[in-house]
Each structure stands twice: as C-alpha cells, then as structure tokens.
Amino acid sequence: MIEVKNAVKTFEGFRALDGADITVPDGGVYGLVGPNGAGKSTVIRHITGIYRPDSGEVLVEGEPVYENPAQKALLAAIPDDWYYFQSATVADMMRFYRGFYPAFDTARYERFKEVFAIPEKAVIRRLSKGMQKQVAFWLTMCCRPRYLILDEPVDGLDPVMRRQVWSIMMSDVAEHGTTVLVSSHNLRELEDVCDHVGIMNKGKVLIERSLNDLQENIVKLQAVWKPGEAPVLPKELEVLHISHVGRVYTYIVRGKAAEVTARLEPCGPLMLEALPLSLEEIFIYELGGEHYAVKEIIL
Amino acid sequence: MNWEVSTMQSKRSFFNRTLFRKNLTRFWPLWGIVSAVGSLMPLYVLLELLNGGGARVTSLEFTQLLYTVAAMAVPAVSCAYAILCAMLVWSYLYSPRSVELMHTLPVDRTCLFVTSVLSGLAMMLIPYAVVGALTCLIALVFGFFDFTAACFTVLAVVLMTVTFFGLATFCAMLTGNVFALPVLYLLVNFLAPLLEALVVTLSSQFLLGFSGSSQGIFDFLAPIFGIYENISLEYVPTRGAAEACYLVGFGTLFLYFLAGLALLGLGYLLYRRRPSESAGDVAAFRGLRPVFRWGLALLSALTLGYLLYELFCTPFQWGCYANPAFMAVCMAITGLLGWYAASMFLEKSLRVFKGSLKSAVVVCAVMAALCFAISADLFGIEDRVPALEDIHAVSIADMDLRATYFTEDDREMVERIVRLHRALLSDKEGLRREAYGDYHCLLLTYTLKNGTALSRVYRFSVQEDRLDDPASWSAQVAALYRDPALVVSQVTIPDNGTLTSIFAYDFANGYGEELLESSEAQSSSAKVLYDAILQDAREGNIPGPPVFPGDGEYPYDVRFEIEYRTVEERGGYQHHYDAIQLYPSMEHTIGTLLDLELVTEARVELWNQALVEQYGEDALG
Numbered sequence: 070m071i072e073v074k075n076a077v078k079t080f081e082g083f084r085a086l087d088g089a090d091i092t093v094p095d096g097g098v099y100g101l102v103g104p105n106g107a108g109k110s111t112v113i114r115h116i117t118g119i120y121r122p123d124s125g126e127v128l129v130e131g132e133p134v135y136e137n138p139a140q141k142a143l144l145a146a147i148p149d150d151w152y153y154f155q156s157a158t159v160a161d162m163m164r165f166y167r168g169f170y171p172a173f174d175t176a177r178y179e180r181f182k183e184v185f186a187i188p189e190k191a192v193i194r195r196l197s198k199g200m201q202k203q204v205a206f207w208l209t210m211c212c213r214p215r216y217l218i219l220d221e222p223v224d225g226l227d228p229v230m231r232r233q234v235w236s237i238m239m240s241d242v243a244e245h246g247t248t249v250l251v252s253s254h255n256l257r258e259l260e261d262v263c264d265h266v267g268i269m270n271k272g273k274v275l276i277e278r279s280l281n282d283l284q285e286n287i288v289k290l291q292a293v294w295k296p297g298e299a300p301v302l303p304k305e306l307e308v309l310h311i312s313h314v315g316r317v318y319t320y321i322v323r324g325k326a327a328e329v330t331a332r333l334e335p336c337g338p339l340m341l342e343a344l345p346l347s348l349e350e351i352f353i354y355e356l357g358g359e360h361y362a363v364k365e366i367i368l
Numbered sequence: 369m370n371w372e373v374s375t376m377q378s379k380r381s382f383f384n385r386t387l388f389r390k391n392l393t394r395f396w397p398l399w400g401i402v403s404a405v406g407s408l409m410p411l412y413v414l415l416e417l418l419n420g421g422g423a424r425v426t427s428l429e430f431t432q433l434l435y436t437v438a439a440m441a442v443p444a445v446s447c448a449y450a451i452l453c454a455m456l457v458w459s460y461l462y463s464p465r466s467v468e469l470m471h472t473l474p475v476d477r478t479c480l481f482v483t484s485v486l487s488g489l490a491m492m493l494i495p496y497a498v499v500g501a502l503t504c505l506i507a508l509v510f511g512f513f514d515f516t517a518a519c520f521t522v523l524a525v526v527l528m529t530v531t532f533f534g535l536a537t538f539c540a541m542l543t544g545n546v547f548a549l550p551v552l553y554l555l556v557n558f559l560a561p562l563l564e565a566l567v568v569t570l571s572s573q574f575l576l577g578f579s580g581s582s583q584g585i586f587d588f589l590a591p592i593f594g595i596y597e598n599i600s601l602e603y604v605p606t607r608g609a610a611e612a613c614y615l616v617g618f619g620t621l622f623l624y625f626l627a628g629l630a631l632l633g634l635g636y637l638l639y640r641r642r643p644s645e646s647a648g649d650v651a652a653f654r655g656l657r658p659v660f661r662w663g664l665a666l667l668s669a670l671t672l673g674y675l676l677y678e679l680f681c682t683p684f685q686w687g688c689y690a691n692p693a694f695m696a697v698c699m700a701i702t703g704l705l706g707w708y709a710a711s712m713f714l715e716k717s718l719r720v721f722k723g724s725l726k727s728a729v730v731v732c733a734v735m736a737a738l739c740f741a742i743s744a745d746l747f748g749i750e751d752r753v754p755a756l757e758d759i760h761a762v763s764i765a766d767m768d769l770r771a772t773y774f775t776e777d778d779r780e781m782v783e784r785i786v787r788l789h790r791a792l793l794s795d796k797e798g799l800r801r802e803a804y805g806d807y808h809c810l811l812l813t814y815t816l817k818n819g820t821a822l823s824r825v826y827r828f829s830v831q832e833d834r835l836d837d838p839a840s841w842s843a844q845v846a847a848l849y850r851d852p853a854l855v856v857s858q859v860t861i862p863d864n865g866t867l868t869s870i871f872a873y874d875f876a877n878g879y880g881e882e883l884l885e886s887s888e889a890q891s892s893s894a895k896v897l898y899d900a901i902l903q904d905a906r907e908g909n910i911p912g913p914p915v916f917p918g919d920g921e922y923p924y925d926v927r928f929e930i931e932y933r934t935v936e937e938r939g940g941y942q943h944h945y946d947a948i949q950l951y952p953s954m955e956h957t958i959g960t961l962l963d964l965e966l967v968t969e970a971r972v973e974l975w976n977q978a979l980v981e982q983y984g985e986d987a988l989g
Contacts, residue, residue: 119467148465
C-alpha cells in the first residue's frame with residue numbers, strides 16, 4: 070500500500086501540496102485526477118522518492134520511501150517526460166535499468182521485443198515521441214515493479230499501442246497483483262481501468278473513493294415539469310448543478326440515485342429519469358464546488 | 369523467483385557498478401581526447417630519442433622530466449580538467465528530467481555520490497595513467513627509468529587530482545545550473561587572492577604610500593596558487609659528478625589533499641540535503657541566495673565601480689589619490705547593478721525591480737560605507753612603520769636605484785631607513801597632494817621576522833631648501849643616496865653567498881662585446897675583478913643614485929653582470945644577479961681590467977672620447 074499522509078511541499082512560497090492524503094490500496098489501479106497545477110506530478114515525485122516533503126509522510130508498505138532503496142526497488146515510474154541518456158540505445162538503457170532493479174526480467178525484455186517492434190539498437194533520441202514512450206513502458210514493465218507509478222502515461226501513444234500497453238499493465242495487475250497509480254487527464258480512459266480514484270485540487274485530495282462509490286454517490290437527473298411551473302426542489306437535496314433546455318431540466322445531485330429520485334417524485338415532475346455520471350462529469354461537477362466551474366467561452 | 373527475494377536489498381551498497389560503467393562509457397570522449405592529447409608528449413620524447421640517440425638521456429634527466437611535468441603542468445591541467453569531469457558526472461543534477469530518473473532509482477544518495485565521485489576521479493586519472501604508462505615504457509626500453517621518481521610523480525598526481533576534484537564537487541553541490549558551475553569553480557579557486565587584490569588596489573587609490581601590490585596573504589586559499597608556490601624541483605649535489613633531483617612540496621600537497629577530502633565530505637553532506645527541485649537554479653539551497661546576491665554586488669562594486677571611477681571621475685581628483693565621495697557613488701551604482709544581476713539569475717526573470725527599493729537602498733548604503741571605510745584607513749595602514757625589533761631586512765629602491773637590501777645585521781642603515789620613513793609620514797598631506805614633485809619613486813620593502821612583508825611607495829622630489837635641516841626627509845634622502853655604504857651594499861655578496869661568475873660587456877661599439885666570461889673554472893679572474901669593484905665602492909668611486917635631476921656622473925657603456933648564489937635554509941641554492949655600470953672614477957676596476965689584459969689603454973681612451981663626445985668635457989669629472 071502506498072500512503073501519503075498530510076504531505077506539504079512548498080516551492081518558493083507556492084504550496085504545491087497542502088496537506089495531501091492519499092491511500093493507494095494494493096492490487097488495483099488508482100487514478101489520480103485533477104486540474105492543471107493541482108499537485109498530481111508533485112505527489113507522484115514524492116511517492117517515487119524524488120522529493121522530500123516539508124512535512125507529512127510518504128510511505129510504501131509502511132516505510133518512508135525517501136532515501137530508502139529497499140522501498141524504491143518496489144517501485145518503477147514513468148514520468149510525463151521520460152529521461153534517457155543522449156546517445157543511449159534501447160539496449161543501453163535496458164542494461165542501465167537491469168543494473169539497478171534487482172527484479173529486472175530479461176526474458177520479458179526479450180518477449181516484448183515483438184510487442185513493441187522497436188529495434189534494440191535504435192538510438193532513443195532519434196525515435197518519435199510515441200516510440201520513446203513505448204521504450205519507457207518496455208523497460209519499466211521489465212523491472213517487474215510491485216508498484217507502477219505513471220504520470221500521463223499514454224500521451225503520444227497511438228490507440229492500438231495504448232490498448233496494448235494497458236493490456237500488459239492489466240495482466241500484471243491480475244496475475245502478479247501489481248498496483249498501478251496513474252495520473253491522467255484522459256478520464257474516459259481512466260474510467261475503463263481504475264478501481265479507485267482520487268481527485269486533487271490546489272495541493273489537496275478532495276475525494277478519494279472507489280470508482281463505484283463515486284459513481285453511486287452522485288447522480289444526474291433529467292426531469293420534465295409542467296409548462297410555466299418553476300421547479301422547486303426539496304432543500305435537503307445537495308444540488309451541484311442545474312441546467313435546462315426548454316422544459317427539460319438536468320440536475321446533478323449528490324446522493325444515491327434511488328434516494329434522490331424518491332425525494333423528487335413528490336414534486337410532481339411529468340417525467341423523471343436518473344442517469345449514471347461519467348468520471349469526466351464527476352470530475353467537472355465535483356471541482357465546480359472548488360471554484361472550478363466550466364466557464365462558457367463566447368467567441 | 370520469489371518476489372521478496374528478488375527485490376529485497378540484502379545490505380547497504382555504497383557503490384553501483386552500472387552507474388560507474390555508464391559514466392565512463394557515456395563520457396569517454398572527454399577522457400579519450402585528453403588521453404590522446406597527453407600521449408603526444410611521450411610520442412614526442414620517443415621521436416626525439418629515435419632521432420637524436422637515446423643513449424645520451426640519463427635517468428636524472430628522466431627524473432627531471434617527470435618532476436617538471438608534475439610541478440609545472442599537472443597543477444594547471446588538474447585544475448582545468450577537474451571542472452570538466454565534475455560538470456559531466458554531476459550533470460544529472462542540473463536537469464529536472466535527469467535528476468528525476470537518477471533519484472527514482474533504488475539506490476540512496478550515498479551510493480550515487482560515492483559512485484559519481486569515483487567515476488570522476490577515474491576520468492581524471494585515466495589520461496594521467498595512459499601518459500605515465502607510455503612514458504615509463506619508453507624509459508624502460510631506453511634504459512633510463514627511475515622507479516622512485518615514477519612513484520613520487522604518481523603520488524603528486526593523485527594528491528592534486530583529489531584536491532581539485534574535491535573542490536569541483538563541492539562547487540557542483542552549491543549550484544543547480546551547469547553554466548553557473550564553472551563560473552563558481554573559477555571564482556572559488558581564485559576568490560581569496562582576487563578579493564585581496566581588489567581591496568588592495570582600491571586601498572592604494574586612497575592611502576598614501578600603499579603600493580597596491582598584493583601581499584598574497586590569502587594565496588593559500590587558492591589551491592592552484594598555493595601548489596605552484598610550494599612545489600618545485602630541488603637539485604642537491606651528491607658525491608658523484610651528477611646532481612640528485614627531488615620534487616619538494618609534498619607537505620603542501622598533502623594539506624591540499626586533506627582539504628580536497630574535506631570538501632568531498634562537505635559535498636556529500638550537501639548532496640544529502642540538496643533538494644531535487646533545485647535542478648536548473650543558480651543556487652541549489654535557499655540559504656545561498658543572499659550570499660550570491662551580496663557576493664555579486666561586492667565583486668561588481670570592487671571591479672566595475674573602480675572601472676567606472678577611472679573612466680569618468682579621474683579628472684575630479686586631486687593628486688594621484690581618488691576622491692572618496694565619487695568612488696562611493698561609483699561603487700554604490702555598480703554594487704546595485706551586481707545585486708540586480710544576481711536577482712535576475714536567481715529568479716530567472718528580468719522582473720526583479722518591483723518592491724526592491726528598500727533592498728536597493730541598503731545595497732547602495734553598504735557599498736558606499738565600504739568605500740568610505742577603506743578610504744578612512746580604519747586600520748592605520750598609512751601610518752604603519754614596523755618596529756625596529758620586528759624587521760628582518762629592508763630593501764630600498766628608486767628609479768635610478770636598484771633594490772638594495774639591508775638586514776638586521778646592518779642595524780644603523782635599517783634605522784636610517786625607518787627614520788626616513790617616519791619623516792616622510794610626518795608630511796603626509798604634502799606628499800598626498802604631490803606638492804613636492806615626483807622625480808623620485810621611493811619603494812621601501814620590509815621583510816618582517818614573522819615572515820610577512822610590508823611595502824610602501826612614495827613619490828616626491830628632494831627639496832633643496834630643506835637640505836640644511838637634518839630632520840627633514842629631503843636631507844635624509846640626500847644623505848642616504850650620497851652615502852657610499854649604499855653602493856657598497858649593492859655590490860657586496862652576503863655572508864652565505866658565493867661568487868659564481870662575472871660577465872663584462874662593452875657596448876661602446878653598439879653591440880655587447882664580451883670582455884670577460886668568467887665561470888667558476890676561471891674564478892681567479894672573477895674574484896680579482898669583483899674585489900676591485902668592491903674596493904671602488906668602499907672608496908666612494910662608484911656614484912650613488914642621483915638626488916636631483918642632472919646629478920651624478922656619466923658611466924661608460926660598459927656593464928658588469930655579477931652572479932652569485934646563496935644557500936637556502938631548506939636546502940638548495942638561490943641564484944642572484946647584479947648589474948653594475950663602469951664609471952671613469954672606478955680606478956681600481958679599470959686598473960684590474962688593464963692588469964688582466966681584458967682591455968687595453970687604447971680602449972679606455974676610446975671610452976673616454978665617447979663620453980666626452982656625448983656629454984662634453986665635464987663628463988670625465
């Protein structure tokens with residue numbers, strides 16, 4: 070398990086982490102989402118042992134990860150901008166990783182040659198951005214990490230390769246119990262793979278739940294009211310957002326679908342329907358309360 | 369394989385072979401090129417041997433070659449090469465991407481530090497090893513190899529390598545910017561003597577007599593200076609015909625080596641605390657920011673402030689001394705410039721002016737205060753005259769008076785010079801305004817018993833109307849310059865010295881015709897001639913330096929070069945040279961030249977005629 074407890078990190082007066090708390094349970098895929106500048110990359114750099122928190126704790130399997138080679142050996146990370154040595158080939162970088170990660174799986178490296186189809190002798194610098202990302206996945210997956218930390222992992226990969234990479238990672242999760250922590254803005258993609266989601270904003274984790282809990286706890290209602298009637302909603306409903314087109318009103322309400330529908334029924338709508346929210350919608354409406362409402366742009 | 373077994377680290381590791389190998393293979397062009405360039409030296413030696421016959425080379429010459437390289441080339445090469453190696457092995461600290469990779473790896477910083485340091489040292493030592501091995505191989509083949517010399521040379525190389533790489537590593541930990549690293553290294557290497565020179569130069573603009581020549585008190589803080597000052601070759605005669613050659617200064621090298629190790633230790637402690645996010649920043653630690661700002665402001669004030677004054681304010685000063693108010697303004701302006709430049713580097717932005725008024729005022733005030741403090745002579749530098757009991761020796765020099773030394777054995781002369789110094793200081797304001805002209809430029813240099821030196825320089829012309837007052841500095845200068853003891857001191861070889869040779873040249877015919885070339889083998893001629901010169905000096909036949917313009921006698925176009933050597937306290941010899949003109953009044957010397965049949969009467973007559981033609985009948989007195 071990865072735990073970040075009340076982590077604070079300040080960069081020249083800017084509080085990048087402001088008491089962040091994250092718990093990544095073992096054996097699943099944890100999606101870390103949040104707007105730009107929320108602190109996702111900063112928290113990932115703490116988890117990979119690059120940064121030392123000003124205060125708070127960052128633990129991997131109950132042990133601090135900073136300056137702890139034993140815990141770091143359990144992790145492998147792919148940052149958003151993966152570094153390789155200027156003149157290094159794939160084979161050079163493989164040897165480099167192999168020299169550091171005790172669990173490096175050379176047989177797997179050989180098997181992945183076919184999957185990624187990148188010449189081993191290719192100088193990484195000369196590869197396209199997408200191919201460089203493939204190399205990063207190739208080598209990182211061969212480290213056989215117990216915890217795989219990914220920051221914007223599939224940016225630059227084509228759809229086929231994305232699916233391929235996710236497939237490899239999911240099979241590792243299923244077969245070896247690998248835990249994946251992934252930060253991404255591609256919420257549709259995360260929705261397909263994540264078990265747990267943490268939403269960050271302004272250096273704090275606002276919500277951290279399993280995706281099911283999250284989706285069950287917020288509901289989109291579409292209601293049609295009688296003409297000329299102003300819809301008055303029960304005060305106990307926590308409405309996050311209201312919009313309407315003609316007589317069709319859409320409500321985003323916090324709560325379980327059945328309970329919320331039951332409370333609205335007495336108001337006498339002509340039609341009432343509860344719809345599940347996508348992760349993207351949850352992200353937008355949850356952050357709306359944090360002054361992150363989607364602004365209409367008029368050109 | 370079981371997961372736990374494959375990932376658990378069984379013990380703490382201080383070295384990572386993969387990283388070490390990667391560093392050497394990544395950066396091979398540097399050590400490869402340096403090795404190739406260095407190999408040109410043994411190649412040149414080999415070609416020389418093949419062309420000129422290697423049989424003539426002795427093992428003493430081989431030893432001399434090794435030690436010369438160790439004493440002359442290795443300090444400079446190591447100093448320059450260390451920063452290149454440090455820039456490469458620590459390059460990962462200067463980019464956020466690379467530092468992210470390296471600090472994610474399952475090794476701690478101790479392991480990264482030790483491995484990087486060993487990589488850097490290996491990169492430094494490989495070229496030396498290549499060049500040394502080739503040289504020794506040639507020496508072995510041609511039969512002039514000296515094992516002891518090779519060992520001492522290797523030791524010297526290793527000591528200097530650790531010294532300079534330690535310093536470079538320490539600098540590498542202080543900054544997060546790869547371009548700032550060589551600048552910082554250069555500054556740290558020369559900071560102490562540079563600051564001393566700047567402060568001394570500035571002080572000499574205000575303080576009467578302060579010569580502006582740096583004493584080198586802080587040179588030991590610049591390893592390159594310290595090493596060059598202390599490491600040298602020493603030749604000691606042995607029972608056989610040949611001399612033995614030694615490399616001296618290992619004590620100093622060991623001290624710098626220990627300092628290098630200490631800097632590596634400090635570098636390690638800094639690396640442990642260094643935040644990864646400082647990659648790209650000029651200062652790796654927040655606490656260094658004020659140091660960087662104030663340091664740059666001070667350097668800017670001392671260098672650019674002085675330059676600004678020289679360019680625009682020199683016309684407003686009286687005498688040859690600077691106007692403190694104008695200098696303070698210049699230093700405040702340029703100090704502020706340095707402060708803002710430092711802020712721009714630190715903030716990586718040009719927008720550093722907003723809200724900085726208070727800091728700007730403080731910087732200006734501090735720089736101006738520094739200028740006034742120096743000009744006010746808070747430490748009493750102007751008035752400092754060493755106590756007689758503290759003086760080991762004093763030398764006096766002027767435009768027409770080459771440096772003449774008096775040791776404590778010549779107490780009366782030392783006292784006279786100290787009295788003259790005090791008399792000059794009693795008339796400070798007059799001398800400062802150059803109210804008395806500047807025909808003389810009197811340089812007094814005291815060597816004190818504590819090993820330090822004190823130099824003062826005064827410009828003046830002797831005042832004829834003050835000659836009657838024996839207490840006046842004019843009368844004292846005139847008396848001193850006209851005292852034959854001054855000339856005797858110039859030509860006297862000290863007790864621990866031995867005359868080695870005298871050369872006599874006649875320039876009357878337009879070129880330096882050699883009248884006498886006397887080395888030790890012909891010491892009888894040299895000794896006789898030297899005794900004659902000394903006798904002339906004692907009898908006052910050699911004129912002293914002129915007191916007034918146009919004073920003194922006219923010399924022949926004949927010059928003697930006297931060479932002697934003294935035995936040094938720490939062993940070995942020091943060679944000295946004196947040059948003396950021949951005057952018509954030097955009857956004993958001229959007589960000896962005739963007796964030794966080095967010249968004829970006719971030639972002396974020719975010299976007289978030349979003197980008369982050039983200066984008139986009075987020239988012969």
